[in-house]
Structure formats: structure tokens, C-alpha cells
Amino acid sequence: MMNLSGMPSASSMFQAYASMSASITLFKTMLNQLVPHQLQHYIVTKICSYFRANSSNVTLVIDERDGMGINEVYTAAEIYLSARISPEFQRFKISKRPKDTNVNVKFGNCGKIVDFFEEIELVWKFVRESSKKTISRFQDGDEGDVSEKRFFELSFSKQYKERILNCYIPLVLNKAKAMCNEKKVVKLHSLSNSHSFNSKAWDSVNLEHPSTFETIALEPALKKTIKEDLDKFLKRKDFYRRVGKAWKRGYLLYGPPGTGKSSLIAAIANYLKFDIYDLELSNIKRDSDLRRLLLSTTNRSILVIEDIDCSVDLPQRTDNRTNHSVNVRSRDHEITLCGLLNFIDGLWSSCGDERIIIFTTNHKEKLDPALLRPGRMDMHIHMSYITIESFKVMAANYLEISDPLYRGFKEVEELIEGVQVTPAEVAEQFMKSEDRDVCIEGLVKFLKRKRIGNNEEQVKMKKVDNNTIDDVANNNDTEDDTRLHEVKRSKTLSIT
């Protein structure tokens, strides 16, 4: 059977191939009887390669394994072909691992799949072959190990060999990667006690955190900057290689409790589909454990160390006295800031790709300067109190109000200008009722109470400072102005 271009079609190629296979089987039986076992394989291989060399098509064999390792082309082919299994297939494999959300469909060991690439017809075939390994240590008559070899055969017209190798195979690899990413369930890995005595290991659950860049209340400009930075990071593999830097990016998120640091981490993980490794430093006793755990994290992941200032008693790098006192105080806690920084900058960063590291803290000023020096954390992101813009995002998410002139908004906006209120506090008010007007009224009352509380606190602090109330009374106006100025300044979002 020929197609219009005069080329034999894939099905006719297969008929020819099938009859050739039948002859080979017959030939093998004859060989079995006439030729010593050691020579049989050699003769069959030679004859097959003669026929293949003289046929107008070519067959690529894609083995499951490449030596000891996995053959990535095989894995990609398996994923790529799973999307091409048509309803007329009578036999295919399905599987589901405990943590998968969907059933995985695989191409079974019979049938073939015809695919087209730029009008080139390609035929995929899945093959399983059992072979008996006869090794000298087996006694006479011992059948030896039976091992199974699995591979794909990809056949197409010989003239397209270059295009298939240079364009089609990369396309299969890329499509498989995209399909994996789409289906990927983001995992949260945290430390648990492993079976071996006194050591920790990663344990994972599906990350169910619903936070995304749409739901998180951040100044729009800051949100845009973070997203663009992440996108740029993913695209710059070649750049990092060219300048000799490890392909990793570090973010320091700092700001008061309840301003969305953990929510932003979840939003980043959901956006990139990267797993999170939540490293609680206080659970790790030695640098060697830290090294082992970091080395067992995967590429395309986010390493998170929350509350870096208080998660472990990190000795200051330059302060020998502190170092000494820490060792004496808690001898079983040998994690040093130096060890942590070494992994981040050295060993760990050179053996992993597409890594993100995120530190969070409520007190940036308490951090060791070694952690803050340029080049260590690429971006310092200040997560701050609610602003008018972030309030609007929360109102749209929680109350589904997108009208900026909604009743009560003006009052909320005026109050927000002069009060330090966290997104977590606003979220709490918005969850008190299903009636959005009740929520807005509740928020207004809350903000007013907070303002009074803040003013009283200010007065008290002033009293302590000056030890006299007269000053406060005399300077009340200036006090309010200063306070408003301070609140505004603390809300300025900064990225460095």
C-alpha cells in the first residue's frame, strides 16, 4: 500500500515488518537446532541489521533503561503516548499511586499508535522481551534469571531521520514535561522521625493551601514584580550557566505576623508547581543531618525556612564568644549559621537546578548581616500592613465586592490610612458574617477601636518616655501627625 507521495504507508511498512518477524522466528527455531547457543544471538542480530539497512524506513529503539539509569526519552514517550490512546484500544494499563489525584493511563504491550509530525507518519510500538540470563554460577540445567526488557520502537521513513531526531523527539520530551507539570500535585515535605535511630527524613502530603497570586492581597506593583521575577528566573537556565552561577534564587520575606508571608510561599508554589520543603532548623541537630536532608530534596522545589531569626539559636559568624556559648549551652545542637550558609551558597546550590530558597522573619533587624549581604538573598520583600489597594483585593476575594465605591469603602479607606492593620485581621472580620454589609460595618468598628487603642498606647509610651503628661497634652497635634506619618512609612512596600 502506497500513499500519494509514493512513499509506503506505515501500515504497509508494518505488514512487511510483521512478515519479516515471522521469518525471523522460523529462522531462530532452525538456528536453535543447528547452531551453538552462543552464536545464535550474533547471527540473528547481523541478519536483522542487514534487512533494516536495506529497508526504506528506520526504526528507533528506545530502551527503558540507559545502563543503570532511567532513559528519559522512554519515560517521556510513555507520558506522551498516554494522551494518544484512542477508544478503540482494547488493552492498556492504568495505575494510581496513593498520592496521585488522577488515574494514570499507559500504553499496554499490544497494539501500536500512529502519530503524525508535520505530515510525517510515525508508528510507535511497545515491546516487552523476556530473556534468560545464563550465568556460569548456575549449575547445569539451571534456567537462570528471567529478566524483562521493555522498549518502544518508533518507525518512520528513513528520509526523515534528521527531522525526527532533531525536532520530533525534543517535541515529545517537551510535551511530556508540560503534561507532567499540568497534572502535578504540589507536595509539602516536612521533617518526620525516620526509622533509623535519631534521624529525620522528609515526609510529604499534598499541598492543599489555596493561596494563589489572585487571592493574595498585595500591592499590585509588588505582586507584578514578584511574578515577573519568578518567570524570568525560570527562563534563565542558559544565563545562569553562562555566568557560572547556580540556578537558584533566594527570597527573604519579612514583616509582622499575619501579613501573608506563608500565604505568599504557598502562592509561589502553586504558581510554579514546585514542591515545598519546609525545613524546621530546630528539629535538626547536626550539620551532617542538614547536608543529608538538603541533598535529598528534588529539583524544581522551594526550600523554606520560616522564622529564621528564632527557629534555631544561630551563632553569629564573626562572634567567637557567641559561638562558644551556644556550643556549651546546647551541645546536641550543632547547626551553625556557617553550615547553613555553606549549603546555600556552596555544595547544595551546585548540585541542584531550579531551586528557590525562602527565608521568613518578623524581625529583619535581628538577622545576622551574613544572611543579608548582597548576593545571598536575591530579593528582600517587605510584607506589610493592609493598604487601600490590598484591602480592595481582599474585599473582592472574601465578599465578592469589586465596586470601588461600595458603601462604607470610603470610611474604611480613611481609617486604613492611619491604622496598622494586618490582612489576617481584615480576613477575620470578613469571615464573621455571610452578609457583606455586616462585614464592612464590623471592619469599620474594628478599625476605629484599633485607632483609639493605638492612640492610647502612644500616649502611654510618651508618658513613660518623658515621665510627664504635660508634654503629650501640649503636643497632641504634632503627635497625631507623626503617628500618621509613621504608619504611612511602615506601609511602604519595599523590594531591595
Ligand SMILES: Nc1ncnc2c1ncn2[C@@H]1O[C@H](COP(=O)(O)OP(=O)(O)OP(=O)(O)O)[C@@H](O)[C@H]1O
Ligand atoms: N496578604 C494577604 N492576602 C490574603 N490573605 C492574607 C494575607 N495575609 C494574611 N492573610 C490571611 O491571614 C492568614 C495568616 O496569614 P499568614 O500565615 O500568611 O501570615 P504570616 O505573615 O505568615 O504570619 P506569621 O509571621 O505569623 O507566620 C492567612 O491564612 C490568610 O487568611
Ligand SMILES: [Mg+2]
Ligand atoms: Mg507564616
